[in-house]
Amino acid sequence: MAGVVTRAVAAAVLVVVVVVAAAELVAAEPPPSERSALLAFLAATPHERRLGWNSSTSACGWVGVTCDAGNATVVQVRLPGVGLIGAIPPGTLGRLTNLQVLSLRSNRILGGIPDDVLQLPQLRLLFLQNNLLSGAIPPAVSKLAALERLVLSSNNLSGPIPFTLNNLTSLRALRLDGNKLAGNIPSISIQSLAVFNVSDNNLNGSIPASLARFPAEDFAGNLQLCGSPLPPCKSFFPSPSPSPGVSPADVPGAASSSKKRRLSGAAIAGIVVGAVVLALLLLVAAVLCAVSKRRRGASEGPKSTTAAAAGAGAAAARGVPPPGSGEGTGMTSSSKEDMGGASGSAAAAVAAVAAEPSRLVFVGKGAGYSFDLEDLLRASAEVLGKGSVGTSYKAVLEEGTTVVVKRLKDVAVARREFDAHMDALGKVEHRNVLPVRAYYFSKDEKLLVFDYLPNGSLSAMLHGSRGSGKTPLDWDARMRSALSAARGLAHLHTVHSLVHGNVKSSNVLLRPDADAAALSDFCLHPIFAPSSARPGAGGYRAPEVVDTRRPTYKADVYSLGVLLLELLTGKSPTHASLEGDGTLDLPRWVQSVVREEWTAEVFDVELVRLGASAEEEMVALLQVAMACVATVPDARPDAPDVVRMIEEIGGGHGRTTTEESEEGVRGTSEEERSRGTPPAAPTP
Incomplete structure (x- = not known):
């Protein structure tokens, strides 16, 4: 009996201890x-x-x-x-x-x-x-x-x-x-x-x-x-060749310099004689030129201006712009005044222009490149594609650098406007935008140079894989591409006040980072005539943008909306419609399907085959896209609003906050996850 009581008392004490400990734990703060x-x-x-x-x-x-x-x-x-x-x-x-x-x-x-x-x-x-x-x-x-x-x-x-x-x-x-x-x-x-x-x-x-x-x-x-793992460093200024009789080890030192300065008496005498002879020859040439010019002036007088004009016309016929145009040479007004201004000889100005070859002009981070126009001309080239503004080439230089060169056609602005516009585009730096690195301008050629992104375009990844055995883009990759394009567009609109003017899937280029797709060919429409630029052609153009008008921020948002529909449906608006009556009006087609309450029929069948299980996200992105392609421009959201809406939809795509843990899972740590869409905010 006593044993039973003892066990009961012990159990009661244990319960009290547990309750007290739990209470302390709850009360801990x-x-x-x-x-x-x-x-x-x-x-x-x-x-x-x-x-x-x-x-x-x-x-x-x-x-x-x-x-x-x-x-x-x-x-x-x-x-x-x-x-x-x-x-x-x-x-x-x-x-x-x-x-x-x-x-x-x-x-x-x-x-x-x-x-x-x-x-x-x-x-x-x-x-x-x-x-x-x-x-x-x-x-x-x-x-x-x-x-x-x-x-x-x-x-x-x-x-x-x-x-x-x-x-x-x-x-x-x-x-x-x-x-x-x-x-x-x-x-x-x-x-x-x-x-x-x-x-x-x-x-x-x-x-x-x-x-x-x-x-x-x-x-x-x-x-x-x-340097490793990048290409090896190259000395910008080559080391001087060592003098005969001096070991290469002695060249960089001060002792080597003093040795090279000790010239023999015969060498000094030869230099002096040569300098005197050269000076006499220059003096004789100057006297003869002055006498000849005086005789021509006396005999031709009033015709000198006509002769100069003829010289300018001949130069123009050879592809050299007249001195007043400033085209093809990179000259400013001050440089022209230095060459003689209004009182100088027109023929001399033309000669100076002809003597100064056109060159590549680097802008922004392009100043880090070390090649010139000759290197570019010697590079092996491969056609990447032909667009509405020109043809793009992949150029591999002899030194191993790879760039993209776009050969523009039908440029309608003068050199000064072209220079100013390229300088502005070169200042754009954002991971979701591909800026201009260099340009070349002459009467017959206008070239743009960009960084080369080897992963190709979103259009090729989205449409080129169908039927080829390649794995199509999954839902996560499409969401990351949508967010990258929206972020790049918002950066152009808000930071630089630039209108892209040609948003489409072939102008969304993929970087090695999954979420770092970059918008290319932005804001080129100002250098073309309105009738030839045709911004956003082929199904991406907003209905209010016609040949005689420039694109706007809202027109960019419309094009972005068509791009989102392209990601959702897998259909390219640049392809012929089923009825064969021109390009597919993707927004109108989606609206007709949704109106019939067949929303599921909108989405790409490839996503279904991949087992995509993000129907709610797909429907939410569809709503964002439809808001972007509203017929009335004022009804469309601004680009930063589109970014916010896509971020809210993203929610991390399976990336849970446990991946941020201190242990870290290889390849899925927080800093690597952040390359994609940000996670959803914690629920209040």
């Missing part, structure tokens, strides 16, 4: 300083989506906040894609002294990283990609001794890469791609570093040997970088 730090951060940072942080509930239950096992301290703050706007307020997140993971990617965070965040002793993962961070990478980032992943991709960071990153001995991933970083890459020799990417910056010089193990695409987009 991060310290008030951490709660106030989080609330201060949210209050000082505008955000588009409600997070539902409530001071009356436990901070460990707030959206995006994770505590340790005992709910005693905050260890993770993850707020990707929730519409945060503005700078990270100092004195907020930096007070979370036990923070291990901070993810604020895919927002609109401005400015730099506060100093107090860079002093968190336990921070291991820092994800700030796809924001608007600016300024230099703070050297104080090296104080994050526990840091394992640093991802600052796709921001506006500038300046050099700090050498102090070598202090991060635990670093496993460093992504700085898609910024405006300049200067040399420091020699980063961290043994644990497994992911490294500095592509699409303004870096120059040779790649350090300690980083040569990473693939070439991790350094792409830096036109002045060289």
Whole structure:
């Protein structure tokens, strides 16, 4: 009997202990300083989506906040894609002294990283990609001794890469791609570093040997970088040949220079005699020219102007523009005045123009290329395609560089307008836009030079694979292409106030990164006559755009909507319709199918064969596309609104937030997932 009582008492005690422990666990709460730090951060940072942080509930239950096992301290703050706007307020997140993971990617965070965040002793993962961070990478980032992943991709960071990153001995991933970083890459020799990417910056010089193990695409987009794994560096100025009798080892030194300056007396005498003879010959030639000119002036007088004009006409007949036009030479008005202006000889001006050959003019990052027109003419060429504005060629130069050359036809502007327009296009830099790198202008030829993207166009990937045995584009790839095209168009509209004028799938070129498709052939319509430009021809053109009018922002959005319909239906609007009455009016066809409530019939059968299970996303994107192709221009959304709507649809495409975990899955870490569409915001 006593044993039974003893066991009952022990069981009761155990129950009491468990209840008390559970109550303590439930009641566990991060310290008030951490709660106030989080609330201060949210209050000082505008955000588009409600997070539902409530001071009356436990901070460990707030959206995006994770505590340790005992709910005693905050260890993770993850707020990707929730519409945060503005700078990270100092004195907020930096007070979370036990923070291990901070993810604020895919927002609109401005400015730099506060100093107090860079002093968190336990921070291991820092994800700030796809924001608007600016300024230099703070050297104080090296104080994050526990840091394992640093991802600052796709921001506006500038300046050099700090050498102090070598202090991060635990670093496993460093992504700085898609910024405006300049200067040399420091020699980063961290043994644990497994992911490294500095592509699409303004870096120059040779790649350090300690980083040569990473693939070439991790350094792409830096036109002045060289060395393994990129092509070897070439000396811009060749070394001087050593003098006879001097060993090559002596050439660079000061001693070699002094030896070369010690000339024999005979050599000095020969130089002096030669100089005197040359001066006498020049003097005699000048006297003869003056006498001849005086005699011609006395005998012909009033006819000199006519002769000069005839000389100009003859030069024009040979393809040399007259001096007043400024075409084909790259001259400005000041350079023409230097050649004599109104009082100078017209024949002399023509001679000067003829003596100065036309050349390639590099713009923007194209200044990093080292070839010239002769190199381009000697390159092996392959026709890539013929479009409404000209023919594109793939040109492989002797040095191994590959570029795309577009040969324009029917250009209707003068040299000065052409120069100004190309200079403006060269300033466009965005991963979803393919800018002009160089151009050539003469009376008979107008050429544009672009970077070469080997993956081809969206049109070829979407339509060229049908019936060929190749795997067609899956839904994720189509969504990423749609988002890339929308982002590129929004950048042109909002940052540069440029109208693309020719949005279509063949002008969406695919980069190696899955989400980095780039819009090409943008804003070329101003250099053509309205009747010949025909922007957006072949089914993409908005109904209000006719031959006599220029395209507009809203017309671009219409073309983007047709592109979205093309991705959804698998049908190209440039192909003949089933009835054989010209190109397919894709918006009208989709409207007719949807009107009959056969919405499922709209979608590409290839998606069904691939087992696509994203019907809700497909229907949502269809609604966005139909809004873009509204007949009334004012009823269409703006390009940034289209980006926002597609981002909201995307939702990560199977990329769960667990992939952001500190362990990281190879190939699916947060910095790699961010190449695609941003994840959906946490549910409030």
